[in-house]
Amino acid sequence: MSTEALFSPTRIGAIDVRNRIAMAPLTRSRAGMDGVQTPLAADYYGQRASAGLIIAEATNISRQGRGYAYTPGLYTDAHVDAWAPVTAAVHAAGGRIVVQLWHVGRMSHTSLQEGGAAPVAPSAIQAGGNVFTEAGNVPPSMPRALTTEEIAGILEDYRQAARRAKDAGFDGVEVHAANGYLLEQFLRDSTNFRDDQYGGSIENRARFPLEVVEAVAGVWGADRVGLRLSPLSTAIGDTPLDSTPMETHGYLARRLGEMGLAYLHVVEGQLHAGNGAELLDVQALREAFGGAYIANNGYDRARALSATASGHADMIAFGKPFIGNPDLVERLRLETPLFEAPAATFFGGGAEGYTEFARI
Numbered sequence: 001m002s003t004e005a006l007f008s009p010t011r012i013g014a015i016d017v018r019n020r021i022a023m024a025p026l027t028r029s030r031a032g033m034d035g036v037q038t039p040l041a042a043d044y045y046g047q048r049a050s051a052g053l054i055i056a057e058a059t060n061i062s063r064q065g066r067g068y069a070y071t072p073g074l075y076t077d078a079h080v081d082a083w084a085p086v087t088a089a090v091h092a093a094g095g096r097i098v099v100q101l102w103h104v105g106r107m108s109h110t111s112l113q114e115g116g117a118a119p120v121a122p123s124a125i126q127a128g129g130n131v132f133t134e135a136g137n138v139p140p141s142m143p144r145a146l147t148t149e150e151i152a153g154i155l156e157d158y159r160q161a162a163r164r165a166k167d168a169g170f171d172g173v174e175v176h177a178a179n180g181y182l183l184e185q186f187l188r189d190s191t192n193f194r195d196d197q198y199g200g201s202i203e204n205r206a207r208f209p210l211e212v213v214e215a216v217a218g219v220w221g222a223d224r225v226g227l228r229l230s231p232l233s234t235a236i237g238d239t240p241l242d243s244t245p246m247e248t249h250g251y252l253a254r255r256l257g258e259m260g261l262a263y264l265h266v267v268e269g270q271l272h273a274g275n276g277a278e279l280l281d282v283q284a285l286r287e288a289f290g291g292a293y294i295a296n297n298g299y300d301r302a303r304a305l306s307a308t309a310s311g312h313a314d315m316i317a318f319g320k321p322f323i324g325n326p327d328l329v330e331r332l333r334l335e336t337p338l339f340e341a342p343a344a345t346f347f348g349g350g351a352e353g354y355t356e357f358a359r360i
C-alpha cells in the first residue's frame with residue numbers, strides 16, 4: 001500500500017503540518033497539585049515533536065474545571081511560564097503543538113475543588129467511574145447544576161485560558177468536547193436536563209459548546225481552533241449516549257464548519273475498545289463539517305495508511321503508541337515494531353514511563 005499520504009505534509013486550518021500523524025491528547029498527571037508543569041514536560045513533548053501535530057494533554061481552564069490530581073492548568077501566570085518551555089522545545093524541533101482546553105464538569109471530587117465545593121454540571125446527575133485524587137481513585141462527587149448566570153463565567157474562563165495558551169506559545173487550541181466532560185455533558189440529553197436556553201432541543205444543548213468555540217476563536221481565529229468529540233463513547237463516567245448521536249453531533253459539526261474551525265477530531269466508537277469508525281457515519285459528520293478531519297481510537301500502521309490513502313481522514317491521532325515510542329513517526333515509516341508502554345506509569349510519577357523510552 002502507498003505510504004505517501006500518511007507521511008505527506010498538509011495544512012490543518014492555518015497550521016502547516018509535516019505529516020498526517022497527530023499525537024492524541026494524553027493526560028500524564030505529572031504536574032504539581034497547583035497545575036504547574038515540571039521541566040520534564042518540555043523533554044517529553046520535545047521528544048515527540050516529529051508528529052505532524054501534538055495535541056497536548058487536557059489542561060484545566062480553571063480551578064473549578066479540575067477533576068484529576070496533578071493535571072496541568074492554564075489559569076495562572078505560573079502555568080503560562082511552565083508551558084512556554086514546552087512549546088519552545090517542540091518548535092525548536094520543527095513541530096507544531098496545540099493544547100486541549102478542559103473543564104471536567106461533574107467528573108470531579110470535592111477534595112479537588114476550592115473549599116471542598118461540589119463539582120458543577122449542566123444538571124445534578126452523579127457520574128459513574130472514577131476520578132484520580134491525591135488519595136487515589138474515587139467515585140466522582142455529586143455535582144450541583146450550574147445557574148444560567150454562572151455559565152457566562154465559565155465562558156470567560158475559556159477565553160482567558162485561550163489567551164494564556166497564546167502567551168505560552170502554542171500554535172492553537174483544541175476544545176475538549178469529548179469523553180464525558182463538561183461540554184459533552186451539555187451536549188447529551190442523558191446528562192443535560194436543563195430547562196433554560198442551554199437544555200432541551202439539540203440547538204439548546206449545543207449552545208454552550210458553540211459559545212465556547214466562539215469565545216476561543218475570538219482570541220485565536222477559528223482556523224487555529226479544533227474540537228474533539230466522542231459521539232459513541234460511554235467510557236468515562238459511564239456516561240449514557242445521547243438519544244440521537246448522529247443528529248446531535250451532525251448539527252454541532254455543521255455549525256462548527258460554518259464558523260470555519262481548523263479541524264474536527266473524533267474518537268471513533270467506544271474509547272479504548274478498538275477502532276469503531278464503522279459504527280458511526282463518519283462521512284456524514286465530515287460532510288456536515290466540511291473542514292479537516294482527525295480520526296482517533298485504536299489506529300495501527302495499516303489502518304492509518306489505509307485511512308489517509310482512502311481519504312477517510314486528513315490526520316490520524318495516535319494515543320497510547322506515542323507514550324512508549326517518542327519516535328513513532330519514524331517507526332511507522334520504517335515499519336519497526338512498536339514498544340508497548342506499561343499502563344502502571346501512564347498516570348503520575350516522574351521520568352520513568354515518561355521521558356525514558358528508547359528511540360530506534
Ligand SMILES: Cc1cc2nc3c(=O)[nH]c(=O)nc-3n(C[C@H](O)[C@H](O)[C@H](O)COP(=O)(O)O)c2cc1C
Pocket residue numbers: 024025026027028057058100176178179228267271272296297298299317318319320321346347
Ligand atoms: C494515559 C491516557 C491519557 C489520556 N488523556 C486524554 C486527554 O487528556 N484528553 C483526551 O481527549 N483523551 C485522552 N485520552 C484518550 C486518547 O487521546 C485516545 O483517544 C485513546 O488513547 C485512544 O487512542 P489510541 O488507541 O491511539 O490510544 C487518554 C488516553 C490515555 C491512554
